[in-house]
Amino acid sequence: MSTLDIHDLHVQVESDAGVREILRGVNLTIESGQTHAIMGPNGSGKSTLAYTIAGHPKYTVTEGSITLDGVDVVSMTVDERARAGLFLAMQYPVEVPGVSVSNFLRTSVTAIRGEAPKLRDWLKELKAAMAALSVDPKFAERNVNEGFSGGERKRHEILQLDLLRPRFAVLDETDSGLDVDALKVVAEGVNRVREATDIGVLLITHTTRLLREIPAEFVHVFVDGRIVADGGPELADEIEASGYERFLGAPATS
């Protein structure tokens, strides 16, 4: 049983336009086995939260904390966070020239598990995981994300989720760019991991599309760098029916 706790998180980003505060006091606690959804309009800072949890160097935490079972996450490097059990399925995973998917996955699994899996077991495991996500076996020999379609990139992210079995996973706009069939395959992949482990999941989305496939028992509305409403699935239904209008300009929930 683990807890990922985000407390009064303030984050700023530096760009050519100057320093800008994007997260303005986020409070969120996720326990193992729970699935939370953060919904918010475009530009509300949802993805910033996702990348801040993963430790992207572009974002600076100026106030507040992120802890995993009481251990400070903010001071960890990106790879330390991953090895501690945090996972981010990215909206736009980058191409890595020269590195095959199979080499990448094996290196990653070795780093996360702390030892290299036996080659024979590994090949079997990889094959099964790829088959479960309807991924062409040839995929393993391609370079990471190079020339992948949007759907292939998302499947590759979920393939990693399945193999790495993190304690907490943040899925950043995983539904974007997926057609109905691809969305089902990807969602089934996530649901299999949810059933097989006590993973805590944070879904980040601006539509309810993904939530119909991956039910979240906790829904949070994110506006202007803060959570402005907390609830259950009924909150997602309300957003689907009426949009975000009612939440704009609302104060933070805590």
Add this chain to the structure above:
Amino acid sequence: MTVIADAPVAGAPTGREEAWRFTPLARLRGLHESVEGAVGAQVAVVTSPVAAFAYVATDSLPAASGPIEWPAALARAASTQSGVLTIPAGTDSAVPTAVTITGGGVDSTVLTHLVIRAERGSRGVVVIKNTGSITLSANIEIEVGDGADLTVISIQDWAGDSVHLGRQHAVLGRDARFRSLVATLGGDVVRIVPTVEYSAPGGDAELLGVFFAEAGQHIEHRLLVDHSQPHCRSSVAYKGALQGDGAHSVWIGDVVIRAEAVGTQTYEINRNLLLTEGARADSVPNLEIETGNVESAGHASTTGRFDDEQLFYLQARGIDPDTARRLVVRGFFADLVARIADDEVAAHIIRSIEEKLGDAPFDEGTG
């Protein structure tokens, strides 16, 4: 488009010529203009059981075949003695013959003219190892006799202050097979011009190259394969990684298929990987076809970047920054290294590249 193969020797380059426009002439210590005061290279040959080595008067050798640039022509003309390495007819050996050129400092200009002859039907491997500090102009002429199978590996492990202008011209006889590997891993300015011509049908040339340019280094390879005979093959594959401010590589791949070269098969590829900001790779493939009757002809050139977003992605999957860079660079060179027949050379190249990754000016991860 001009037929590059016919470009004449036109005197000392000024930097305005197409062939010299990338080269930092000011850093050549005059090597491109004059060889006054130059000395002959101390070419140490570790004789293998199969090769014979002797110095002969350059005057007694036939005139240079194929295109030759001014500095190489100067080096040839000024070398009164030429080293001639002969792999006799009928020899069949994969045991490499080692040719070592060791620089003794950059102050004196060194010239070499080396002839490598693989006689009819022979099979052999020659490994040329270049180390130390040097200002060198080297002309190497390679004759691959009818039915011979010759591999020439040239490794530039120069110290960081070395300047090296090199020409490696191969003439392939009937059904001859030539394998070339040029690995440029050190030096201040290294400019090597590997060229191939065919004197009879059926020749097969494979030209491989690996290079790694670090901050301030200029590494240039200009290849020319001149298909003037029917039913010959050529395959060119060069891969380079660059890191650090001012690291610069140039790859020019010229392939000419003349009207009489029917049934030619050729493919050339150059891939470059920029590991840091501030590095630059120029890559120019040229394919000139004068006959409608080729078997296959193609070229490709790509330059990719390993950037902070890639580092973030790999780190986000638990991989530490050092491992991430090694993964990317090893992966990048893997298919090319797999084509190197000599295991010791392949291991040396990988080791050398990994050492260079170790002294990289990278940031300490991302925190």
